[in-house]
Amino acid sequence: MPRLTLRRKFLAAFLGLSLVPLGLLAFYAATTLTSLADYLRINATVALDRQAAAALETRAEQVARQVADFLCQVEGDLRDFSMLSRDYKSYHTFSNNHQREIWYRTGSNQHPLERRELFPLYLELTFIGADGRERLRLVDGVKAAPLRDVGRPEETTYLREDYFSKARALPPGGIHVTHVTGWHVDRHQQLQGAESPESAIEGGTYIGVVRFAMPVYETPSRLLGIAVLSLDHRHLMEFTQHILTTEERWTVFPSYASGNYAFMFDDQGWMIAHPKYWDIRGLDRNGVLVAPYRADSSPADIERGRIPFNLDAAGFIHPNYPVVAAAVRAGRSGVVDVTNVGGSDKIMAYAPILYRNGDYAESGIFGGVTIGAQVAQFHKPAQQAAEVIRQDLRRFAVQALLMILATGLLVMAGAWALARSMSKPLLSLIEGTKAMARGSLSDEVPIHSHDEVGELAGSFNRMVRELNDRSDRLMRTLDDLQRSRQEILRERNFKETVFEHIETGILTFDAAEHITSINGPAVRLLGTLFPDEGSDLTGYLGLWPELLEAVHEGRADRGKSAWSRYVPVHRDSRVTTYRLALLPLTTGGEEGWILTIEDLTERVNMRERMARMERMVSLGRLSAGIAHEVRNPLTGISLLLDELHDRLLSQPGDQELIRRALKEIERLEALVNELLHFASIPQExxxxxxxxxxxxxxxxxxxxxxxxxxxxxxxxxxxxxxxxxxxxxxxxxxxxxxxxxxxxxxxxxxxxxxxxxxxxxxxxxxx
The missing domain is CATH 3.30.565.10 (Histidine kinase-like ATPase, C-terminal domain)
Structure with a gap:
């Protein structure tokens, strides 16, 4: 049986401890990546959809606030208008001064063009006498005739308008505002042969007004008349007509079929701004509101497009339309799913337009703004994010597998190299210890590795060298400490010198307004003595209430941010201007403030003198220009009159007149010479x-x-x-x-x- 050397033991141990966990890690990664991808995709989709809905709702609220501000602006215009001189010149000037840009389409259906142009805000400017008869009436900037008796509704523009009687009943300062009023435009009138509203460049357009009427009293009890501004409905449509929910964000005319458009409705649920003009509330030729689109609307009316849209009556198209109208009247905003008349599924955000005058006083709502996005377009960011997550996780899985394989190979090579590197240093260490046993203390053990075994041999070698080096290091450490002390002293002296000799006064205090430090310039500027330790800021600045008040305002206004202010101080018939600045100060965990005080009186006075000098220079240039323009013709006139005087020897009376004229010209020439002395000649x-x-x-x-x-x-x-x-x-x-x-x-x-x-x-x- 082969002997298990140290190298073989290390190799077997490293391979077992590294490859087994790597294999388990690969298996775990393979089984969990799929579930992780699904989890991330679902959560990202939900989060992005929620974020898109919130952004859509925020945009609707912003547009609604813009419309409300615009209506208040019109009220202000009406109050200005009521105080004008009642003549056509003043009315025409008022109309020209109140214009707003309209972005509209022109050209032909085949060659459409876009144009941005200023149009008057008001189609009509009218002043009506107390008896109901019009005194002045400007229509489209032109004097209108004949003047009518609008006290009789049948003589009004739209045959049944009662704005005169309602405005007449208001107290001084009251304003009556009507609903959108205009003749209804049906489908054929808008399209005129075009396939869709966005391609109907040459089609008809909706013309309507919102009338703002205000009684004008000569005395609190005597009515002088009614001032009326008729707001051009096109300016109201501009707030929603160009909105897109796609990346473009704006368009001259939206696509109705896409579902990506915005519209506006009033407090009664009637549509008042929409790409389809036949959806907007309107009157028939008898001045009666055209009935809204209902489930029982006749096929003839549907085909003709005599079906204005009312959200309260549109529940048969989608049940959320009446819900939106009710929510807006309750002053709420939100997001709902709807389907438009064209069948497009869409997400629609809505927001109320808050307004409380005229016909809207009861509900307190002018109407609502809605912004719609097609469902597919709405979910597009979430779908794109899900696809990105899928691709990233797939790429991560591949990279993880490659990394595990590469790591396994590196571990095998590293284990072999490590086992080999450990056995050789141990043998060298054994030889070194044998030499030490023989009494050789000067021999150092050779080091061939930097692991624990190498460290062991190195420790032995360092013991000898460390004793020789310790004394040198100690001396160098003392020298370094001495240099550090000198640098600290120089830095402290520099800061103290700057603190005391800078022209700016510096005062520090803690959160309880106890003065912690103050420099000499601050004491000199305030004309006080150095405060005692722990002195209160309020007591120390007792003679300077203006500065103390400014400091308190600065702390209240800016919190912990930097703050500065110019403070004029009146003392002994002299105004001194100080600049105060507050900076937050944190030392040792305690909060405080740095107060800087600068006397900028001379700088402020210099600015005033410079401003006066600039005005004098401008006056000199003007004088020189006038003098040079007048002098030449005066010389010519004087010579010509002199010639004429000599020719009129037989007419003493005329000569006397010419002599007087020459004297007056001489006076003018003297004035011109004075102006020339006053100013230099400009370059022309x-x-x-x-x-x-x-x-x-x-x-x-x-x-x-x-x-x-x-x-x-x-x-x-x-x-x-x-x-x-x-x-x-x-x-x-x-x-x-x-x-x-x-x-x-x-x-x-x-x-x-x-x-x-x-x-x-x-x-x-x-x-």
């Missing part, structure tokens, strides 16, 4: 022009002054073929200044010569 752009024309025009204006001064004006202006980039007004002003200076230099008369000639480098003008 250069425009191509003919230099010769500008020079000749200026000489023409100046010739009369030369004649009066007895100076002969000689001009030699060359004809220049190419235009020159110049500022004609500034050039004319500069030439006039040169000519005037030359004329002043010749009080006894003489010859004034002006030449303009082209050279190789440009153009030379000589005076």
């Amino acid at each position: 752009p250069l425009v191509p022009g003919h230099l010769a024309e500008v020079v000749e025009e200026t000489l023409f204006l100046f010739r009369k002054q030369c004649q009066l001064a007895g100076v002969e004006l000689v001009a030699a202006v060359a004809a220049l073929s190419s235009p020159v980039a110049m500022n004609a007004g500034k050039l004319k002003q500069a030439l006039l200044n040169l000519l005037t200076n030359a004329l002043d230099a010749m009080p006894q008369g003489g010859t004034l010569t002006v030449t303009v000639a082209a050279t190789e480098g440009g153009i030379v003008m000589t005076v």
Whole structure:
């Protein structure tokens, strides 16, 4: 029988202890991966469906809040409108100032286009007298005629409207709001031969209004009239018309057949915004509401599309429609499963639109917003997640099996190498101990491994070396401790120096508002002494109530986050501005605060001075611009009036008027000169022009002054073929200044010569 050496024992033990657990692990992994995949898939599907439903409900609630805010905005517009001057100009300006974007389709059925355009919010702006007769009426921005007696419902737009009588009965400040009112659009009118609503670009559209009416009182007991704003129903539809529940999120017009669309209904269950216009509540040509779609609706009405949708009457399509209408009237939101008229199964989230004026005062609900998603589309994220889990687990199973096989091979190789590596060091250790037994203490045992056996031999060798090295290590440790102490002292001194010499005042206090530290700048800024140990913050800042109040507000506002504020303090007819900042401080497990105090009075004053300087610079620029624009025409007018004065020698009366005009022009020129002294001349752009024309025009204006001064004006202006980039007004002003200076230099008369000639480098003008 072969002898079991140490190597063979290690090899057998490692193989048995490693391969048996690996085999059991492989079996367990194979049997549990399938059940784990099913468990994860089911739970992920449920979680993702719940998350999608919550997201759909949240979006419906957001849209409902937007509609409610929009209705309140319209109320505000009505109150502004009621205070306008009652004239068409004011009404037209109001209409133009209240517009909102509409995203709609245009073009043809074969070539549809999308357009975003601003449209007035209100189709009609009307003021009705107390007797019921319209005083002013603006329809689509145009003055409407003839004016009607809307106190009689049969003379209203939709033949049976009673908004005047209801608004007239309201107290001052009351507002009456109607339901959506408009002529019903049937299926044929919308489609006009198209296959579906989304392809009916050229079809008819629904036109309706929601009227907001408010009584206007001259005195609390005397009614002046009724102000009426008729909200364009299209702006109401914009809130739901473009919503998608797919990845695109928005569309110009949703697909009804897909089930992925949103709609809006009122507090009576009537549809008021929907891709199918024939589902929206509407009136027949006699002003009577068209009956809702019911189980007993006639085939003719169904085929024609005279079947507006009312959720309370739609239980035969799906029992959850009346449930949604009732829940919304109760002010609740949620998610239900429904089937639309087209037969699409869908998930529908709903939310109430809270509103309490006019016809909605009793229910307190304007209506509801619903957002639908097709069931397959709704479950798509969960299905995708389940497929990902399936693929990941399948990949994990394969990788786990490969890992187990690779681990088995590595264990076999490692066990053999380990058994071999342990026997050789043991033999070396035995030889070393025999040498020690013979008295050789200087020989070290050779080390060929780093396992426990190698460690055993290494421990023997380290004992000798450790004694020699211990003293050196101790000295180096003492040197390191000395350097660390010096570094700690330098750091402490640096922090104390910064703390005391920084310009910012720093004060720390604990959660009970006991002052724990304060630096010198803070004491100097507050004009106090260093506080005693444990001093209370309220007592220490007793002379600075403004700062103490700000600190308390900062702690209340920001909790444990950073906070800062500028605090003005009035003392002895002087305003000092401090900047306070609070920072959380945690030391030794105790909470506290760092309060920094900075005197920013000079900085605030500097900002105010800079603002005043900027305003003065702007005023200077404005003055310079006005002066330069006025000076040139004044010079020309003065010269022309002077010429006219000389020609009217036979008409003294006219000459007197011209002399007075010249005096007034001189006054204006003096004002212009003052403005020019006040501001610098701004740079203006250069425009191509003919230099010769500008020079000749200026000489023409100046010739009369030369004649009066007895100076002969000689001009030699060359004809220049190419235009020159110049500022004609500034050039004319500069030439006039040169000519005037030359004329002043010749009080006894003489010859004034002006030449303009082209050279190789440009153009030379000589005076």
